[in-house]
Amino acid sequence: MIEVIALLGLAALFAFGVRKRLALVGTVTLAALAVAIAFVIALPAGAAGEVLDLPWRMSELGRLAAVVLLGTLCLLVLAVWVDEPAYNFFPTALVVAASVLAVLVLTTPIAIYAALLLGLLVPVGSFTFQVHRNRSAEAAYRHFSFVALGGCLGMAALALSASLGRDQPSATFVLLLVILVVAFALKLAAIPFHTHAALLASEVPASALALYFGVLVPTTFIAFAQILLLSGLLPAIVQIGKVQDLLLALGIASALGGAFLATGSTELRRVAVYSVIANLGQALVGIATLSGPGIIGAMAIALVTGMAATQQLLAVGTLERRAGADRPSATTAPLAALAFVVGGFAMIGAPPLVAFPGHFFVELIAYSYAGWMGTALVIATLGILLAQLRAAMAIFRTAPDHWRVERKPIAGIVGALVFAALLIGGVQPDGFLRPIAAFADEFLRALHPL
Amino acid sequence: MLLLAIVAITTLAANGARQLRYMAVAFFGVALAAHLIDDGGLSAARIVVTSGAALVASAILYIAARDRRFGEDPGWRLWIATIVAAATTAAAFVYLRPATGDEISLDLLGPDPSGVTTEVAAFWLLSSGIAILLTARGAVRGSLGALLMLTGTQLLVGLVPGPHLALTLLLSWLQIVVALAGAFLIVNQRAAREA
Numbered sequence: 001m002i003e004v005i006a007l008l009g010l011a012a013l014f015a016f017g018v019r020k021r022l023a024l025v026g027t028v029t030l031a032a033l034a035v036a037i038a039f040v041i042a043l044p045a046g047a048a049g050e051v052l053d054l055p056w057r058m059s060e061l062g063r064l065a066a067v068v069l070l071g072t073l074c075l076l077v078l079a080v081w082v083d084e085p086a087y088n089f090f091p092t093a094l095v096v097a098a099s100v101l102a103v104l105v106l107t108t109p110i111a112i113y114a115a116l117l118l119g120l121l122v123p124v125g126s127f128t129f130q131v132h133r134n135r136s137a138e139a140a141y142r143h144f145s146f147v148a149l150g151g152c153l154g155m156a157a158l159a160l161s162a163s164l165g166r167d168q169p170s171a172t173f174v175l176l177l178v179i180l181v182v183a184f185a186l187k188l189a190a191i192p193f194h195t196h197a198a199l200l201a202s203e204v205p206a207s208a209l210a211l212y213f214g215v216l217v218p219t220t221f222i223a224f225a226q227i228l229l230l231s232g233l234l235p236a237i238v239q240i241g242k243v244q245d246l247l248l249a250l251g252i253a254s255a256l257g258g259a260f261l262a263t264g265s266t267e268l269r270r271v272a273v274y275s276v277i278a279n280l281g282q283a284l285v286g287i288a289t290l291s292g293p294g295i296i297g298a299m300a301i302a303l304v305t306g307m308a309a310t311q312q313l314l315a316v317g318t319l320e321r322r323a324g325a326d327r328p329s330a331t332t333a334p335l336a337a338l339a340f341v342v343g344g345f346a347m348i349g350a351p352p353l354v355a356f357p358g359h360f361f362v363e364l365i366a367y368s369y370a371g372w373m374g375t376a377l378v379i380a381t382l383g384i385l386l387a388q389l390r391a392a393m394a395i396f397r398t399a400p401d402h403w404r405v406e407r408k409p410i411a412g413i414v415g416a417l418v419f420a421a422l423l424i425g426g427v428q429p430d431g432f433l434r435p436i437a438a439f440a441d442e443f444l445r446a447l448h449p450l
Numbered sequence: 451m452l453l454l455a456i457v458a459i460t461t462l463a464a465n466g467a468r469q470l471r472y473m474a475v476a477f478f479g480v481a482l483a484a485h486l487i488d489d490g491g492l493s494a495a496r497i498v499v500t501s502g503a504a505l506v507a508s509a510i511l512y513i514a515a516r517d518r519r520f521g522e523d524p525g526w527r528l529w530i531a532t533i534v535a536a537a538t539t540a541a542a543f544v545y546l547r548p549a550t551g552d553e554i555s556l557d558l559l560g561p562d563p564s565g566v567t568t569e570v571a572a573f574w575l576l577s578s579g580i581a582i583l584l585t586a587r588g589a590v591r592g593s594l595g596a597l598l599m600l601t602g603t604q605l606l607v608g609l610v611p612g613p614h615l616a617l618t619l620l621l622s623w624l625q626i627v628v629a630l631a632g633a634f635l636i637v638n639q640r641a642a643r644e645a
Contacts, residue, residue, distance in 0.1 A: 053613035110607055114620040121624075124631040128638050132645040137638040141589050144631055148596035149583055152603045156576055159606040160546055175545055 001058065001105050002051045004039045005098045008032055012094035019087040026081035029090045033074045033097055040066045040101075055107045059442075060435035061299065062104040065222055068303050069100050069215050071421075072310050075414045076214065079314050080207045082410045084321070088126045089207060095122045096215060103223050109158050109231045116223045117151040120187060120216055126208040127200065139203040142196040143212075146186050150193075154183025158231060173236045177243045180233075181250070184224045188217060188280055190250050191257035201273040206317025209269065213276045214310030221283060221302040225295070225443065228287075234447045238290065247288035252376050254281025259383025263390070268319065268328055268340065271391045272312040275347045275384045279305040282377055286362040289369050290447060293361040295440040296433060300358030301349070304422065308346035308355065311418040315340035318411035319395065330396045333406040337395045339415020344388030346422050348381055354425030354432050451562075456483040457571045461535075461578050461598065466528050470515035470590050470636070477594060478508035481601050484575065489568040491608060496618050500604065503622030507597060507629035514633035520640070522590040531581035538577035543570060568605050575602030589639050593632025600625050 011032035015025050040063055048057040073093050080089045099119025106112045127140035157179040164172065182193075189197035200209060228234055237243045258278030265271045279301050286298030318336035319328035330337035349359030359381065367374030406412075425432045457480055464476035481504030485497060515521070524531075546569075562568070579599030586592040604621050608614065 052616035052619070054616035108612060108617075110610065110612075110617055111620055114617070114624050117624055118627055121627050121631045125634055128634075131638050131642040137635065137642050141592060141635045141639065144589070144596070144635055145583055145586070145592050148592075148599060148628060149580065152576065152579065152596070152599035156572070156599075156603045156606050159603065159610050162610045162612075163606070172546060 001043070001047075001049065001056055001101070004036050005101050008036055008094050008098035008101070012091045012098065015094055016091040019090055022081065022085055022087075025087075025090045026077065029077050029094055030074060030081075032094060033070055033077065036097060036101065037067060037070045037074070040070070054111055056105040057107050058105055059439065061222070061439035064432070064435040065218075065303060066101060066104050068307065069104075069219060070097055072214050072307055073097050073100075073211075075417060076207060076210055076310060076314070079317075079410045079414055083408050084205070084207055084317060086126060086129070086205060086207060089211075092122050092126045093211065095119070096211065100215065100219050103219055103226075107230055109227045110155060110162070112223050112227055112230070113151070113155045113158060116187075116220060117147065117155075119219065120147045120151070123208055123211055123216065126211065127204040129205055134203050135199065136203045136205075139196070139199040142199055146193070146196045150183040150186030154180050154187075157183065158227065161231065161233060170236075170240055173233070174240050174242055177233060177237060177240070178246060180227075181243065181246055184220065185250050187220050188224070188284075189277055190254040190281065190284065191277065192253065194254075194257075194277055197273060197277065198270075201270050202267065206269060206313050206320065209273070210310045210313035210317075213273060213313065214306045217276065217280065217309075218302045218306035221280060222299065225287060225299065225439070229439075229443050229446050232446075234290075234443070238447055244288055244290065247284055248373070251281045251284030251286075251288055252373065254278065254284060255377055255380035256281070256383070259380040259387070262387035263383050265387065266394075268316045268391055268395070269313060271387050272309055272316060272340075272343070272347075275312075275344075275387065276305055276309045278380050278384050279347065282359065282362050282380065285366055285373070285377060286358075289365050290444075291365050292437075292440045292444055294365040295443050296436050297358045297361030297365065299436045299439065300354070300433065301362065304346055304349075304353075304355040304358060304425075307418050307422065308343045311415045312340050312343035312347070314414050315343065315411045318406070322406060328395060329398055331398055331400045333409075333411070334403050335405055335409040335412025335415070339412050339419075340395065341388075341392045342415055342419050344392060346418075347388060348385045352426040353419075353422040354429055355422060356426060357429055357433060451567060453483045453487045454567050454571050457487075458574060461575065462532065464594055464598070465531055465578065465582060466524060467521065468523050469519060469521040471512050471518055471521075473521065473590070473594055474508045474511035474515070477511070477597055478504055480575070480598065481508075484571050484601050484605055487562070487568050487571055487605070489562060489565045489609065491614065493614075495615060496608070499615075499618050499622050503625045504601070507625050510626070510629040510633045511593060511597075511636075514636045522586075522588055524591065527582075527585040527591070530585055531578060534581040535574060535578040538580070539570065539573040542573040542577065546573075565609055568609060572602040572605035575599065575605070589632055589635035593629065593636065596628050596632060597625065600628055 102115035131137040262274035283298040283301040286294040315336040322332035346355040349355040460479035467473040485500040583595030
């Protein structure tokens with residue numbers, strides 16, 4: 001596995017050197033990502049090893065998430081190469097791919113955390129553009145601050161909890177767990193820690209936004225669940241109800257707040273970003289229930305939301321570019337507009353897409369936990385539905401005499417590919433949910449060790 | 451104890467510096483003193499890797515400054531950051547120090563196998579970093595805050611039993627990436643301001 005991560009790192013260095021030769025850098029980036037995906041698929045289940053005494057293991061969830069996230073990165077690279085050449089994007093995508101793989105295979109919580117922070121910091125380079133004309137530099141700085149703050153606090157809390165004996169006062173563990181949860185809330189842009197995401201949503205290029213919300217945010221969520229599992233802190237969470245309550249409160253605040261903000265947004269990119277935040281809130285509630293269906297639903301929502309976010313944000317980028325100074329409209333880029341609307345189906349968890357089981361499981365378990373909690377999640381989903389409908393109506397408000405497909409319809413193609421993948425997953429949910437169920441099984445065993 | 455005092459003084463120097471270049475030099479002093487604190491697990495490999503990374507991070511910030519005068523005036527933020535850091539360090543030490551019941555004996559120059567010096571230095575750096583980062587107006591002090599926090603985190607990670615060399619390497623790379631991202635933001639913010 002270290003060879004693949006090293007290959008991606010070397011490819012990133014090479015891509016940085018030749019980043020202005022678009023054909024070469026695009027080919028190298030896509031080839032390196034394809035090799036990484038092929039290697040992950042070919043690796044036998046449960047393969048494990050050590051690098052400098054640092055253990056790694058390819059779990060079933062790790063393999064599924066790696067294929068989904070690296071596949072999403074491939075689509076992003078293709079879209080940037082064809083439609084929106086941004087030189088810094090290619091090396092950034094490769095470093096992010098290496099970090100994602102490291103996060104998914106490492107089994108030492110602090111190492112997972114460090115790899116995650118590397119991945120979260122690298123896109124700072126692709127967030128800034130035309131700094132004289134917009135606030136992208138400020139948005140990138142705010143992202144940097146949130147990641148540094150949350151990252152260092154979380155890693156310090158993990159290190160302290162690992163060096164403390166288990167016979168410490170419960171107040172110590174409560175404090176450390178609260179710090180860890182807040183640290184992840186900062187990185188996941190959970191409400192009320194979402195101010196940097198709001199600025200990012202309006203100022204940075206759509207492709208960089210898709211890289212963050214489509215790949216890095218789902219990776220952060222998976223890392224959170226893995227760190228909880230591997231750190232040995234889960235029994236403490238069960239014993240101390242306050243941490244579970246904090247997770248539930250953050251989840252519900254994000255689900256309802258995200259949906260509310262999405263409903264009030266007039267910009268397409270904000271609708272997509274706040275829908276992601278609302279869905280991650282639902283996923284946080286799923287994890288916080290500490291139940292099998294809740295965990296399965298949470299991980300499924302995180303992965304599918306990432307794909308839908310990529311689909312919608314790439315479509316937004318195309319619509320904005322084609323519209324110029326006017327409002328984004330389907331008349332200038334009908335396929336991209338269609339991709340945005342179809343992405344909304346995945347955002348709300350509509351059947352028959354594979355987005356449905358995740359939402360269904362989490363809402364069901366929330367109802368069994370408390371009636372008001374299930375109702376809150378259903379209201380959040382209705383809010384996202386309303387926001388997506390408003391956005392779709394705004395795009396299709398005006399219709400031309402005859403529809404003409406846009407030149408370079410890459411956002412439409414990416415949208416079709418993502419939709420096809422989600423549809424296949426929905427028809428055959430076993431292949432998608434089984435690896436997540438295996439992870440949930442491990443998680444539940446760690447909750448109640450013998 | 452002497453190294454702890456050096457960490458505290460150099461942190462104040464970095465925090466109070468108006469010029470980015472002085473800040474970068476002071477940060478190198480902070481990192482070097484912090485990584486030389488002997489908690490019984492100090493090794494030559496660890497010192498070389500951590501000091502090398504700190505040197506590279508400082509050099510990146512030094513170069514990003516481009517001229518001697520460029521920086522950010524801390525003003526009242528210096529005092530707020532110092533007071534908050536001192537109070538938080540004391541609180542963190544009280545609440546988060548392991549309840550081992552062992553007697554703590556501190557030596558001015560010798561090693562401290564109890565890890566108390568390392569923990570105090572780590573809490574000081576973390577709380578100083580948080581205070582600087584939260585009160586920063588731009589990427590200059592923001593980068594310093596992030597690097598101080600990461601140095602504190604490195605000290606705490608060093609106390610965890612496990613693959614020390616691998617974690618040291620990983621965190622050192624992270625420190626360089628933080629410095630690079632910080633320098634990139636400094637250059638961009640400066641360009642935006644001067645336009």
